[in-house]
Amino acid sequence: MRNTRLCPKCGSREVVRVLDRPGRYASGNNIYTSRFENFGKIPVIRYVCANCGYVENWVETSRERDALRHAFSR
Numbered sequence: 001m002r003n004t005r006l007c008p009k010c011g012s013r014e015v016v017r018v019l020d021r022p023g024r025y026a027s028g029n030n031i032y033t034s035r036f037e038n039f040g041k042i043p044v045i046r047y048v049c050a051n052c053g054y055v056e057n058w059v060e061t062s063r064e065r066d067a068l069r070h071a072f073s074r
């Protein structure tokens with residue numbers, strides 16, 4: 001969906017990329033690698049099908065994925 005811009009559920013091409021609002025505190029959509037507010041915040045980008053409403057979540061950069069690997073894997 002992120003790469004094809006094609007909804008896997010309904011086949012629509014009306015897929016939109018939704019950024020989280022920068023600086024928002026009460027975000028349910030970011031992942032925090034630290035317990036300190038706004039430190040180690042990994043943005044999660046949503047891809048939403050405007051036709052059927054299906055949503056995918058992506059951590060888009062390899063630097064951010066490396067930070068997640070470091071913070072959560074053992």
Ligand SMILES: [Zn+2]
Nearest residue numbers: 007010049052
């Ligand atoms: Zn769809």
